[in-house]
Every structure is written in structure tokens, then in C-alpha cells.
Amino acid sequence: MLLRSFYDQIILKYSKTVLLLILLGVAFLGYEARKLEIDASSETLLLEDDKDLEYTRLINQRYYTPDFLVVSYTPSGDLLSDRVLETVRNLSKDLEQLERVESVTSILNVPLLESPPKPIAELLEDVPTLESPGIDKELAKQEFLNSPIYQDNLVSEDFKTTALLVNLHDDERNRELREARDALRSKEKDGTLTAEEAREFEQVQVDYKAHRDMMRAVESKNIAQVRAILEKYRGEDELFLGGLTMIADDLVTFIKNDLQIFGVGVLIFLVVTLSFIFRQLRWVILPVLTCSFSVIATTGLLGMFGWEVTVISSNFISLQLIITMAITIHLIVRYRELARTQPDKNQHDLVLDTVVFMAMPCLYAVLTTIAGFSSLILSGILPVINFGWMMSAGVSVSLLMTFLLFPALQLQFNKLMPNLSFENRFSLTLVFSRFTDRYGNGILWFSALLLIISMVGGTRLMVENSFIDYFKESTEIYQGLKVIDQKLGGTTTLDVVLNFEDDEEPEEVSEEQANPDADEEESEEFEDFSEFEEEIEAEEGGAQYWFTSYRMEQLEALHNYLDEIPETGKVLSLATLLKVGRTINDGKPLDNFMLALVYNELPEEFRKIISPLRLG
Numbered sequence: 001m002l003l004r005s006f007y008d009q010i011i012l013k014y015s016k017t018v019l020l021l022i023l024l025g026v027a028f029l030g031y032e033a034r035k036l037e038i039d040a041s042s043e044t045l046l047l048e049d050d051k052d053l054e055y056t057r058l059i060n061q062r063y064y065t066p067d068f069l070v071v072s073y074t075p076s077g078d079l080l081s082d083r084v085l086e087t088v089r090n091l092s093k094d095l096e097q098l099e100r101v102e103s104v105t106s107i108l109n110v111p112l113l114e115s116p117p118k119p120i121a122e123l124l125e126d127v128p129t130l131e132s133p134g135i136d137k138e139l140a141k142q143e144f145l146n147s148p149i150y151q152d153n154l155v156s157e158d159f160k161t162t163a164l165l166v167n168l169h170d171d172e173r174n175r176e177l178r179e180a181r182d183a184l185r186s187k188e189k190d191g192t193l194t195a196e197e198a199r200e201f202e203q204v205q206v207d208y209k210a211h212r213d214m215m216r217a218v219e220s221k222n223i224a225q226v227r228a229i230l231e232k233y234r235g236e237d238e239l240f241l242g243g244l245t246m247i248a249d250d251l252v253t254f255i256k257n258d259l260q261i262f263g264v265g266v267l268i269f270l271v272v273t274l275s276f277i278f279r280q281l282r283w284v285i286l287p288v289l290t291c292s293f294s295v296i297a298t299t300g301l302l303g304m305f306g307w308e309v310t311v312i313s314s315n316f317i318s319l320q321l322i323i324t325m326a327i328t329i330h331l332i333v334r335y336r337e338l339a340r341t342q343p344d345k346n347q348h349d350l351v352l353d354t355v356v357f358m359a360m361p362c363l364y365a366v367l368t369t370i371a372g373f374s375s376l377i378l379s380g381i382l383p384v385i386n387f388g389w390m391m392s393a394g395v396s397v398s399l400l401m402t403f404l405l406f407p408a409l410q411l412q413f414n415k416l417m418p419n420l421s422f423e424n425r426f427s428l429t430l431v432f433s434r435f436t437d438r439y440g441n442g443i444l445w446f447s448a449l450l451l452i453i454s455m456v457g458g459t460r461l462m463v464e465n466s467f468i469d470y471f472k473e474s475t476e477i478y479q480g481l482k483v484i485d486q487k488l489g490g491t492t493t494l495d496v497v498l499n500f501e502d503d504e505e506p507e508e509v510s511e512e513q514a515n516p517d518a519d520e521e522e523s524e525e526f527e528d529f530s531e532f533e534e535e536i537e538a539e540e541g542g543a544q545y546w547f548t549s550y551r552m553e554q555l556e557a558l559h560n561y562l563d564e565i566p567e568t569g570k571v572l573s574l575a576t577l578l579k580v581g582r583t584i585n586d587g588k589p590l591d592n593f594m595l596a597l598v599y600n601e602l603p604e605e606f607r608k609i610i611s612p613l614r615l616g
Contacts (some may be wrong), residue, residue: 004356007407012352015408022405026293029300036303038255039310057182059497069166069226069243070491072483076236079159080137087233088164094229095166100222105165107144107154113584115139120584148579153570156487163488166226171215177208223249240480242491250477255314262318267291270325278332279419286409287328294324294401298394307390310383316390323369324398327362331406334358336418347415351407359403366399489570498558500551552578
């Protein structure tokens with residue numbers, strides 16, 4: 001009775017005012033919808049208090065690695081032919097002209113330590129590259145194919161594909177803001193945040209988001225420029241772009257396209273379906289308006305409260321369109337039924353009886369739908385939780401919008417008698433009822449069999465998180481990831497952190513004590529480098545911390561274990577440097593001093609290439 005009075009005395013009595021308020025509200029929320037943003041970063045995947053996320057942030061602060069892009073290049077000719085090398089040279093120069101690019105690492109500028117093999121002292125004085133005069137290309141090819149650093153990383157196993165590593169400039173501002181935000185967030189979590197720090201935390205969050213949004217535009221522009229450069233060099237050759245920065249940018253593009261395509265596609269489908277079933281223009285326009293207003297209102301609310309769309313929630317528009325349409329169709333069907341069975345009633349009474357009769361059934365239907373989406377809130381995955389909240393809010397908006405807009409708008413038109421041509425031709429309910437009455441037992445047996453099959457299938461259900469399968473095989477991102485994953489060691493990195501306790505390392509016996517008859521010539525060969533010994537011993541932490549026999553043995557054992565796992569691509573660590581050291585030292589392992597010496601005396605640009613582990 002209260003609900004009937006509310007609609008009779010307020011909604012229907014002041015229907016024009018209600019429509020005006022709805023239009024103003026939707027217009028305001030439509031303006032706020034401009035603030036809706038898309039986030040495809042890895043931070044959207046985890047909760048803020050997730051232990052793994054906290055540890056990852058700690059490791060990233062200690063061992064920060066700037067972003068990079070990977071270009072896979074498969075030429076039509078030999079990889080070391082003059083034409084191909086000239087193409088790599090020109091491509092690298094073009095890429096280095098871009099504002100965001102710091103340098104490009106390719107087969108042209110990586111150090112060649114075995115082409116030909118040289119004594120370590122001579123090698124450190126002048127590290128050769130493929131651009132060095134007199135370089136032996138055949139030896140270089142063998143080094144690329146057999147080097148622990150370059151094989152299945154810089155070049156493919158069949159020596160038909162090579163990688164160009166496009167190093168991007170370090171975004172120091174982003175790192176500073178993120179570290180400040182994380183530090184203040186940690187204080188807030190511990191309850192030690194002061195009033196001044198609370199204000200600083202709020203400002204840092206605003207600054208971080210503004211800088212992040214600015215850099216997204218910069219990265220998107222840079223990736224577009226890189227792709228334009230690659231397009232110039234394709235021809236007979238095959239070029240693909242990879243890297244986490246490119247993946248994140250492409251995901252944003254895909255999400256935007258999904259929002260548009262799914263939304264428009266579902267809307268067109270609904271228009272066609274409504275036209276086919278009801279065959280009256282009003283029952284097409286009214287549901288479309290209700291759906292559009294509901295989506296605009298929900299999008300505006302999300303933008304106003306700063307919620308961001310992720311890969312998981314990118315289909316919220318199409319889902320809300322379907323749910324809103326279902327509620328609206330319930331009202332339309334009830335109105336048509338009343339108009340057919342009670343033709344003497346006027347428009348006001350028909351609309352009033354329709355909304356009052358359908359209010360509770362639709363409310364229960366919406367509550368069960370909200371309960372289903374709310375269950376996602378119990379998930380431990382942040383975008384799934386946000387999707388649950390978004391859809392719960394969206395369904396609520398749909399219910400409210402439908403039960404306000406439908407009666408208020410209907411009252412502006414005359415009573416409409418239903419066109420029953422579809423029902424008269426296609427009485428689906430009658431067909432189903434007759435089928436059920438005739439084959440009732442068969443339906444029960446079939447349902448039982450289907451239940452058993454479903455239960456068996458449910459036990460075999462597997463959770464798959466293969467990133468490459470997110471995309472169609474025809475997309476460039478899929479093709480690029482496939483080439484890089486299968487031939488060049490992969491693009492998605494997994495950091496394994498190895499910690500040693502201070503008392504874990506046994507006391508070492510010096511080489512002189514262990515081998516008093518050691519070859520004196522080897523000592524004399526490195527006599528000239530004695531001046532570096534004090535410098536190396538003086539440095540604490542960093543790479544020198546690892547250059548002891550015990551630590552390197554443990555590291556190499558872990559490295560070899562990871563390398564044997566079928567699912568891993570290319571494994572790189574300081575153990576890689578140890579293996580290279582054996583190669584350039586006639587198969588004998590370098591001692592602690594020589595390991596540190598080689599690392600310290602390599603030119604900086606080569607050290608970055610040859611020591612892939614993030615040091616600090």
C-alpha cells in the first residue's frame with residue numbers, strides 16, 4: 001500500500017518533474033563519466049595488504065630495473081649478412097632517436113668474449129663487438145649460439161631470429177612517488193601516520209596518479225612511434241614488438257575496444273530482438289533509453305569515485321545492458337498483459353498496476369543477482385573484488401532507473417494496445433509445455449545424465465593463466481609474444497631472490513694453502529691488476545658480495561635447477577657470468593678475485609648486458 005501511494009502521489013503525479021530530475025542526474029553523471037579510467041598495470045591484480053605485493057615492492061626498491069621493449073627480427077636472409085646487419089644498424093639508430101629511448105642493445109654492440117678467445121687481461125683492455133674491425137663472423141655466430149648469455153636470448157636456436165632490446169629512460173619521478181606512497185601507506189596500515197603525514201599521503205596519491213596518467217600517454221605515444229618505425233623495415237622481413245610496457249598499453253586499447261564493441265553490439269542485438277518480438281516502436285525506444293541512462297549513470301559513478309576498469313571488468317557495460325533490459329522487459333510484458341486483459345483501464349492505472357505488481361519480483365531478482373556478484377568480494381584478487389562491487393552498484397542503478405524512468409516516461413504517452421502477432425505465430429511457452437507433458441520422464445532421465453556428466457567434468461576443470469591466450473592468434477601482440485616466448489627466452493620475467501645468512505658460508509681456504517704449487521705464470525699474468533684488489537675488497541654489498549666460491553656454487557645450483565624446468569625460458573643470473581668466466585679461462589673456473597675483477601673492469605655498457613641480475 002505504501003509503495004502504491006508513493007508511485008501514485010509522487011512519481012506519477014509529478015512525472016514531468018521526475019523526468020527532468022532524471023535527465024539532470026544523468027547529464028551530471030555523464031559529465032563525470034569522462035573521469036572513468038582504464039588500468040592494466042600489475043598493481044590491479046593484488047590487494048594492497050598482499051604479502052607478495054609488499055615483498056615485490058621491497059625488492060623493486062632495492063633492485064630497480066628500468067622498463068624496456070623487445071623487438072624480434074626475423075630477416076629473410078642470413079642473420080650476419082651485410083644487408084641484415086645494415087638493417088639492424090639503421091633500425092637501432094631510428095629507435096635511438098625517440099625521446100623515451102635511452103639505448104638499443106643488439107647483436108651489433110654486445111661484447112664478444114670468444115671471437116676469438118683472448119687472455120683476460122687483453123680482453124678487458126679492448127672488448128670486441130660485431131662492429132669491431134677484423135671480427136670473425138663465423139666465430140661470432142658460434143659464440144651467439146653457445147654463449148650462456150646470448151643463446152635463446154639474443155638469438156634463436158636456429159639462428160634465424162634476433163632480439164633488439166630497446167632500453168627506455170628511467171622514470172625517476174614515478175619511482176620516487178611510488179616509494180613515498182608505499183612508505184606512507186605502510187605507516188597508515190600500522191596506525192603511526194601523523195596528521196601532517198596524512199595530508200602528505202593524500203597529496204602523494206594525487207601526484208602519483210597524475211604522473212602515472214601522464215606517463216601512460218607518453219608510453220602510448222612512444223609505442224606508436226616504435227611500431228611506425230618497425231613498419232618501415234618489414235617488407236620481406238618479420239618484425240614484432242614485445243615487452244611489458246607494450247602489453248600494458250595494448251591491454252588498455254583492447255579494454256577500450258571491448259567497452260565500445262560489446263556495448264554497441266549488445267545494444268544493436270537488443271534493438272533487433274525487441275523489434276522482432278514486440279513489433280512496436282515504443283517498446284524499442286523505452287528499453288534502449290532505460291539501458292542507456294543506466295549505463296551512463298553507473299559509468300559516471302565509477303568515474304566520480306575513482307574506480308578504474310580492468311581486463312576483468314571490461315564487459316560490465318554489456319552485462320548491465322542485459323540486466324537492465326531484463327528488468328524493463330518484465331515491466332513491458334506485464335503492461336501488455338494488463339492492457340490486453342483489462343482494456344477499459346486508462347494509462348495511469350495501467351502504469352501504476354504494472355510497477356506495483358512487478359516491484360517485489362524484480363527486487364528479489366535484483367537482490368539475488370547482487371548476492372551473486374557480491375560473492376566476488378570474498379575473492380583475494382583485487383580486480384575480481386572491484387568487479388563484484390561495480391556490478392552490484394550497476395544492478396542497483398538499473399533497478400532504480402527502470403522503476404523511475406519507465407512509469408514517468410510511459411505517462412507521457414497514450415495507452416498502447418499490444419501487437420500479439422509474434423505470440424500468435426511463435427507460442428514458445430505452449431511448445432515447451434506440450435513437450436514437457438509428453439516427454440516428462442525422458443526429461444528427468446536426461447537431466448540426471450547431464451548432472452552426472454557435469455559433475456565428472458567439474459572434477460577435471462583446470463585453472464589456466466596463460467597470458468598469451470588472452471589474445472587472438474591474429475593479433476600482433478599474440479604473434480610477437482609467441483615468437484619471443486618460443487625463440488628468445490620469453491618476455492614475462494620471474495624474479496627469484498636468494499638470501500644467505502651471515503653465518504651460512506663456511507670458512508674458505510685460500511688458493512695458496514689449497515694448492516701451494518699453483519702455476520706461477522697465471523699469477524704473473526694478472527700481476528698488473530693488483531692495484532684493483534683493494535678497491536674490490538673495499539666495496540661492500542653489490543656484485544662483490546656474491547663473488548665467493550661458496551655463494552657462486554649455491555647460485556649456480558639454483559640457476560641450473562631453474563633452467564631444467566620445462567616451463568622456464570631463459571634463466572639469467574650471476575651464475576651466467578660464472579659460466580662465461582669458465583669459457584674465457586680455458587674451462588677453468590675463475591677465482592673470487594678474478595670474478596670481481598672481470599665484473600668491475602668491464603665497461604659500464606657491457607656490464608649491464610653481461611650481468612643481467614639486478615644488483616644492489
